[in-house]
């Protein structure tokens with residue numbers, strides 16, 4: 603999961619991508635709420651309990667398990683997306699524009715995960731080897747800095763700390779900060795997607811609670827305290843070298859692939875949506891062309907090479923005491 607702010611921005615970028623089918627670009631521009639929903643759909647289960655998550659992050663503990671997020675990222679993620687597109691086209695009550703915005707959003711999530719996770723995983727695994735601690739903790743740190751430096755370069759300012767960012771975390775049209783609720787057609791859509799891909803689905807109550815929690819996250823980072831933190835951490839040039847443009851890797855080389863993959867996937871999804879043939883052979887063909895192998899740990903084929911990970915994976919304090927070889931003389 604690149605940071606949520608990155609996923610939301612990347613979803614919006616569909617509207618400006620010169621190689622993307624104009625119908626999808628227009629839909630994404632005119633339906634921002636559903637574009638954002640599509641862009642964060644895979645990661646919503648991580649927002650099950652915002653307060654517990656924030657405390658764990660503060661204590662450098664591993665992230666909470668989120669079984670639905672694991673499924674969407676790792677268990678036939680291609681088929682999951684195929685069902686998402688089918689349901690976006692066929693759910694009664696969704697307009698064509700809304701459906702296409704959802705499709706643009708979800709495929710932007712896939713494109714970003716597939717092309718940036720190899721770099722994120724490299725940095726997180728390197729730091730776990732060098733400094734100890736949990737990989738999921740380092741993973742979130744890396745993603746936070748990718749999002750920060752990317753937004754600074756692209757837009758001159760971070761999105762964290764801005765009030766309009768917290769509005770973007772509103773990903774359904776009904777429901778509020780206190781009420782876990784959503785418009786019935788989007789709940790029906792969600793059920794259809796999950797059941798089509800996995801045979802069962804989160805309950806409406808569970809899913810709308812994630813959606814509401816995501817808004818709480820928006821409030822937590824859309825304020826002056828978060829803005830001050832963002833201004834402080836960006837001063838440190840070491841973080842830039844450690845995560846963004848460092849020894850043997852450059853974020854920009856990976857991001858170029860994110861944009862290329864975005865156009866490929868969105869145009870493929872658009873054709874699948876338009877053809878409206880959701881038979882098993884058509885689904886299999888979509889999956890073959892999409893090549894969405896594993897969103898959490900993609901194969902990285904065609905991406906830039908990364909340096910080898912440090913080989914010393916045993917943390918020094920866990921290492922057994924050094925034993926002198928027999929018969930050697932003490933120095």
Ligand SMILES: [Zn+2]
Nearest residue numbers: 603644645715
């Ligand atoms: Zn993800």
